[in-house]
Amino acid sequence: MPGRRTSTMELLGAEATGRGMAVQAAEEVSAAAGPAYWYGGPVAGARLAGRLGFALLEPADDWLAELPEEFTGRPVRTATVLDAWAIDRPTFVKPPRDKSFPADVYADGSGLSSDLDPATPVLLSDVVTFAAEYRLFLLDGQIAAGSRYAVFGRLDPHPLDRHGHIAAEIAEFVDRLVAATGPTLPSAVVVDVGQLLDTYRPGYRWAVMEANMAWFSHAYAADPARVLNVVLRAAGPREDVKPSDLPFVRP
Structure with a gap:
């Protein structure tokens, strides 16, 4: 991890330490004593990846633009x-x-x-309005961890598992998304979804906001243990990368 820590880094670092992993500042790493993993920014991650032997999984730049409007809503x-x-x-x-x-x-x-x-x-x-926004950490096409992070554009984190009916709606939407587009995402990734307000009538529809690198995404109120599981897959040893994930390795 970078030496300057965020709240997510502190939570993931504590969880990793509890699992017996050594958590080191990137500036202090001279050589890996064993398998190396990364959580932090893309510039430092790319600089260290070759020397420490980890691979960074990330979605393609055009992934959102290539989605059917059924999933983007705009x-x-x-x-x-x-x-x-x-x-x-x-x-x-x-x-x-x-x-x-x-x-x-x-x-x-x-x-x-x-x-x-x-x-x-x-x-x-186009400019649209999302009533609420949710961050989902996906592992093998399933929601491993999640959190609401904003309401009408204002930061308002809340655990996803405390929103019963909302969590069920999101799970159903993600199931449809993965069934239609699963091979276009790495096996460990973050997808943000939101309640997109309908312009012409009351109510909302679920829509994808964006996809991000799990190793560079804030956890908000998601369970850090489950988030770490996704991060370890998304930025772990190159030799452990699944064949289906090879197209998603950051050059």
């Missing part, structure tokens, strides 16, 4: 920062994975920094 397309600079109406703009700039609704392209690399990939989508 049009989503892949583009570049150069394209985003040209937008002339309110649009939700986000980097697919690396958080190179804030994901947000931009009134037009002038709101994006001019210092960005024009070739940086982005996702563009």
Whole structure:
């Protein structure tokens, strides 16, 4: 882990220590005494992966844009920062994975920094309203851990297992998603879903917000033991990577 810890890092570190694993700051690692795993940012992770022998699993940049609208609930397309600079109406703009700039609704392209690399990939989508947002840690296509993290865009973490009917609705939605698109995701990954409000009538529908790397995702109120199980698969020894996960290994 990085030396500067977040609350998720502290929770996962405590859980890993309880399992007999050594938790070290990335800056202090000279060589791995055994199998190495990673939780932290992509830059440091990529720098250490070759030397310590771990592989980082991540979804493809265009995964969300390639989903049927049945699962996204709104049009989503892949583009570049150069394209985003040209937008002339309110649009939700986000980097697919690396958080190179804030994901947000931009009134037009002038709101994006001019210092960005024009070739940086982005996702563009219509502006919609999510009543609530949930983070799901998936392992082999099943929900291993989950948490609500926001309500109407404001941070409001709450354990998923305390929302009985909501948890059941999410599980049914994820089952359909995995059945339709399972091979397009690594076996250990984070998928955020939300209650997308219907524009024309009362009520909501479930929709995918994005997919992320489990080794770089905040746990919010999810069970840290279950989150760690997903992280260990998502950023563990290269020799343990399943053949089906090889296309998802970060170069």
